[in-house]
Amino acid sequence: MSVIYGIFHINGQQVEDRETTLLLDSLSKVKYDHSTLLKKENVALGTLCREIVRHPSERGAFYDSVSGMTICADVRLDNREELAEKLSIAKDELSDYADSLLLLTAYQKWGESSPEYLLGDFTFVVYDEKSKRMFCARDHMGIRPFYYYSLKGTFSFSTLRPPLMSSCPVAPTPNDIFIVEAFVKSHERVSETVANEILRLPPGHFMTVDENSCNVNCYWKPEPGKTLKLSGDKEYAEALREVFTKSVRSRVKCDWRVGSHLSSGLDSTAITILAARELRKEGKRPLAFSWSPRPETFDRALGDERDLILEVIRQENLECLFSDLKPQEIPRFIKEHIYAWGDYSRNLFEINHFPAIADNNCRIMLSGWGGDALTSYDCVNYYFSDILMKKGIFYLIAEMVRHRMSGSYTIKKAFKNMVYSFLPHSSFSRWLFKPRHRLFGPHVNRNLLEMVSPESQKRNRRRFYSVKEYQCDYILDGGLQSRTEACAEMGEEHGYNYLFPVLDKRVIEFMLSVPVEQLSRHGWRRYLFRNAMEGVLPPSVQWNKSKYESAYTSTILAGRSVDQDHVDELIQEINKLPVYQQYFDPKGVEELLTQSEDAQEKIKALRKIYAFTKFLDNSFCKKNNH
Numbered sequence: 294m295s296v297i298y299g300i301f302h303i304n305g306q307q308v309e310d311r312e313t314t315l316l317l318d319s320l321s322k323v324k325y326d327h328s329t330l331l332k333k334e335n336v337a338l339g340t341l342c343r344e345i346v347r348h349p350s351e352r353g354a355f356y357d358s359v360s361g362m363t364i365c366a367d368v369r370l371d372n373r374e375e376l377a378e379k380l381s382i383a384k385d386e387l388s389d390y391a392d393s394l395l396l397l398t399a400y401q402k403w404g405e406s407s408p409e410y411l412l413g414d415f416t417f418v419v420y421d422e423k424s425k426r427m428f429c430a431r432d433h434m435g436i437r438p439f440y441y442y443s444l445k446g447t448f449s450f451s452t453l454r455p456p457l458m459s460s461c462p463v464a465p466t467p468n469d470i471f472i473v474e475a476f477v478k479s480h481e482r483v484s485e486t487v488a489n490e491i492l493r494l495p496p497g498h499f500m501t502v503d504e505n506s507c508n509v510n511c512y513w514k515p516e517p518g519k520t521l522k523l524s525g526d527k528e529y530a531e532a533l534r535e536v537f538t539k540s541v542r543s544r545v546k547c548d549w550r551v552g553s554h555l556s557s558g559l560d561s562t563a564i565t566i567l568a569a570r571e572l573r574k575e576g577k578r579p580l581a582f583s584w585s586p587r588p589e590t591f592d593r594a595l596g597d598e599r600d601l602i603l604e605v606i607r608q609e610n611l612e613c614l615f616s617d618l619k620p621q622e623i624p625r626f627i628k629e630h631i632y633a634w635g636d637y638s639r640n641l642f643e644i645n646h647f648p649a650i651a652d653n654n655c656r657i658m659l660s661g662w663g664g665d666a667l668t669s670y671d672c673v674n675y676y677f678s679d680i681l682m683k684k685g686i687f688y689l690i691a692e693m694v695r696h697r698m699s700g701s702y703t704i705k706k707a708f709k710n711m712v713y714s715f716l717p718h719s720s721f722s723r724w725l726f727k728p729r730h731r732l733f734g735p736h737v738n739r740n741l742l743e744m745v746s747p748e749s750q751k752r753n754r755r756r757f758y759s760v761k762e763y764q765c766d767y768i769l770d771g772g773l774q775s776r777t778e779a780c781a782e783m784g785e786e787h788g789y790n791y792l793f794p795v796l797d798k799r800v801i802e803f804m805l806s807v808p809v810e811q812l813s814r815h816g817w818r819r820y821l822f823r824n825a826m827e828g829v830l831p832p833s834v835q836w837n838k839s840k841y842e843s844a845y846t847s848t849i850l851a852g853r854s855v856d857q858d859h860v861d862e863l864i865q866e867i868n869k870l871p872v873y874q875q876y877f878d879p880k881g882v883e884e885l886l887t888q889s890e891d892a893q894e895k896i897k898a899l900r901k902i903y904a905f906t907k908f909l910d911n912s913f914c915k916k917n918n919h
Contacts, residue, residue, distance in 0.1 A: 294437075294790045295342040295353035295367040296323050296452050299418060300460075301427050302335040303504050304446035312460065313337050319455040324788035329354040331363050336420050336427075338365040343788060345369065345656055347548045351391035360401055366393040366417035367437050367452050369790075371543040371797075376410065393417070400428065408432075408499055408512050412798060413543075416452055416494075427502040433513050434796045435496025435774040438781050442490050443507045453782060457491050458912055465490050467913050472876065472905070473741045475775075483771040484509070488912065496774055513798075515768045517761035521806040529811050530824040533803060537825065540797035541567040544659060545579070552655035552789065555581040555605065555613060556842065557598035559819060560661025562605055562834050563826050564794050568659055569609045580653050581606070581613035584642035585844045588615065598842040604831050618645040642845075647787050656789045662776065664795040664822070666767045667804055675760045677711035679809045682759075688810075695816040736881040736898060760809050768801070860886055860899060867906040872914060877902060 298316050300308050313330060316339070325341035329352040332338075340353030354365040370376070370392045377387045380398050390398070400407045400419050405428065408415075414436040419428045429450065431439045441450040445462045458465055465488035472487055483495045494500055497513040523529050545551050545568050553565040568579050588599050599615075606613050650658070681689045693707045767773065773796070780791035794800070807821060814820035823835050864882065867873045885898055 294345060294369060294414075295340040295365075296320060296325065296785055297338070297340050297353065297365045297367050297416065297418065298451040298453075298456050299338040299365060299449065300336070301420065301448040301502060302446060303443075303448055303502070305335050306446065308332055308335060308337040313339065315460050316449075316451070316456040319459040320451075320453065322786045323453070324785070327352050329365075331356050331365070333363075333422070336363070336422075338363055338418060338420060340365050340367075343656065343785075343790070345547050345549070345790065348391045350389070351393065353393050355394050355397055357397065357401075361422040362397065362401065363420045363422070364393055364397040364400070364417060366396050366415065368392045368396055368413065368415040368417060369792075370395060370411065370413040370415070372412040375412075379410065404428075405499060405501070405510075406512070414792070418450060425503060428499065429494060429502070430499040430512075431494045431496055433497045433798045434768070434777070434793075434801070436777050436781070436791075436793060436796065438778040439494040440486065440491055441494065441500075442492065443502070444490060448502050448507065453785060454486065454491065458488065461488075461490050463490060465913060467872075467909060469741060472909070473737065475905075483769070483774060487909075493774075493778075496768075515765045515801055515805060517759075517765065518802060518806040520808055521803075522808075526811070526824060529807060529821055530827065533807075533821055533825040534829070536797075536799050536803050537563070537794065538567055540794040540800050541659070542571050543797075544568075544657065544792040544794055545571050547657045549654050549656040551577070551579045551657045551659065552650060552653070553579045553581050553659040554661060555583050555602055555611075556585075556661070557601035557605075557834060557837075558661060558664075558840060559822060559826070559830070559834070559837075560664030560795055562601075562661075563822075563829055564659050564661050565611070566605065566609055566829050569611060578611065579659070580655060581611050582646050582649070582658075583613055583615045585842060586616055586618075596839055596841050596843045599844050601831070601834050601837065604833060608831055614646065614649050616642045616645050618642055643783075650787060650789055658784065658789050658791050660780070660791055660793050661795060663773060663793055667764055667795055667801060675763050676809065676813045677707050679760050681711065683809060692813075692816075696813075698816060736877055736885050736902065738876050738878055741876065760812060761805055764805060863899065863903050867903060867910075870906055870910045870914070872909040873906045876905065876909070 298320070300312055300316070302308060313332065320341060323341050325343045327342040327344075328340070329342065330337065330339040331354050338354055342351065342353040344351065353367065354363070356363045373387060373390075373392070373395060374384075376382075376395055376399060377384065377390070380395075380402060382390065382395075382398070387395075396407075396411070396415065396417055397419065399410055400417075403410060408430040411432070413432065414434075415430070415432045416437040416439045417430055420426075421428070427448065429439065429441070431437065438452050439450065440452070440454055440457050441448065442457055442461055447462060449457060449460060451457055468482075468485055468487055468489045471482050471485050474482065475487075484493050486493055494509065495511075498509055498511050500507065500509045502508075521529075521532075523532065541564055551568060551572060553568055554561045555565045556562070565579065565581055572578055583599075583602055585599050585602065588603065593600070602613065605611065677689060677693065680692055689711075693704050696707055697704050777791070777793070777796075784791050811821040812819070817823060817836075817838075823830075826835055864886065868879065873879070882898075882902060886895060
């Protein structure tokens with residue numbers, strides 16, 4: 294994979310060396326194997342390539358003198374053979390094509406339609422010197438980022454934010470609504486960023502840039518497809534297992550070690566086991582990483598996820614590294630790591646594994662993130678209304694009873710959720726927003742919160758919300774995109790790439806096609822996925838109803854012992870910065886950090902406050918003063 298960056302002076306001005314140097318200087322934290330810069334007149338395209346699969350000609354950038362086209366790409370293709378056949382490339386010649394060159398060949402054949410033929414994670418830019426036109430595209434799910442600005446006759450882009458913040462021809466200004474919405478977990482502004490001047494290309498979109506315009510178009514979006522009709526539960530389970538196994542298989546192709554999150558949950562455990570079985574065919578095995586503390590720390594408690602993790606380790610003969618982060622180290626971790634590029638969402642226990650990831654030369658990190666909603670866990674809120682509409686009142690009553698008997702849902706709660714899904718969302722928007730205020734609001738500037746609240750009310754006024762509509766909205770609302778972008782930045786900084794098998798386009802489209810009754814059945818949430826993982830997951834994991842992780846939570850709760858002096862030191866540091874007073878309520882922060890008995894909320898708030906303040910100060914105040 295690669296970090297890509299570039300400059301296109303639409304007004305014809307020559308690209309100067311100082312401009313590309315400025316971009317590269319801001320990428321000094323990125324770990325890479327090869328650097329390529331292709332510069333000609335008013336265009337410069339560059340890559341910092343980190344190899345996943347060794348290829349002698351893969352540098353992420355190519356210039357084709359015949360067509361006059363230049364490409365720079367951050368790409369991992371899953372359908373190389375299929376593309377080769379459509380592009381009339383002989384099988385014995387395919388090995389000569391690096392992914393980026395294959396991608397350029399696809400663009401030369403299909404032009405703006407080329408992203409529709411691709412399967413994998415990608416962001417790429419093609420410049421056609423004959424038409425003086427630039428084409429940019431981002432993958433279906435937004436796994437790889439794409440940031441840009443178009444100001445004062447210059448179009449500049451990168452897969453990371455720092456180059457654009459440092460090279461912007463006007464001083465970047467904070468996007469207040471975007472910033473505060475990030476605190477209340479609203480991610481609807483999919484084309485905006487923390488700076489008003491820096492924009493994002495949304496997932497499933499492409500963009501064309503020339504001297505006359507900068508146009509953004511959608512080439513793919515998730516839609517409920519035609520319902521897949523198979524003969525029974527066994528056939529649906531086999532079909533899902535086949536497509537999910539393909540997704541994992543395509544993501545373990547790596548000439549270095551493969552890492553994988555292992556939390557004892559359905560998704561991460563299934564991915565880790567399937568990856569282990571695929572790699573075993575090559576005499577390899579993945580290295581699992583758990584955020585839970587080492588088994589010898591903390592007494593066993595009911596629902597201790599480490600018991601499940603250890604069972605998986607024994608079943609698959611895995612090597613697993615547990616977290617050794619101590620509660621008293623949390624303030625130091627926050628200060629030294631959390632705000633590096635303003636990414637407040639970085640998990641402290643993930644950060645704790647960075648040295649081990651580097652020491653074991655892992656260049657891929659598999660994650661099960663996204664599975665909860667996309668394979669129906671959260672969708673249960675809309676399941677009962679869907680069942681009523683599609684299967685009738687008697688089937689609904691039977692399902693409610695089954696959920697009640699299984700202990701997963703009370704009939705009262707099931708009925709409440711069913712009624713809720715039929716009511717206009719607009720009439721509940723303020724009610725929905727207030728709980729988020731209670732979680733993040735006490736320490737946030739109230740004036741900014743009041744400015745955001747009306748915006749949140751505009752969202753989604755549809756009267757009926759089905760499971761499939763929820764899944765589509767989950768993909769499109771920007772929360773997924775924010776998470777994948779944060780992971781991409783974290784990975785590039787430490788030399789590895791996050792890959793998400795659950796977010797594979799094939800898996801998404803399959804889940805959008807299955808009958809709703811396959812998603813939650815007989816009182817079991819995520820029924821189809823559990824069924825599909827028969828023979829893969831240990832039964833204790835496959836049919837585990839709880840997502841509670843007692844050992845992981847115990848580490849957080851032990852945070853009550855965190856030295857208050859260290860917390861005060863972090864707050865005193867940022868209290869001197871103007872942005873702290875602008876975005877936060879110092880009195881509310883003090884009350885939260887000194888009086889709150891909820892250690893998890895306290896640590897989460899401290900992490901967010903410190904990260905945002907330092908990031909905003911570095912990004913705006915220091916740049917403007919300079």
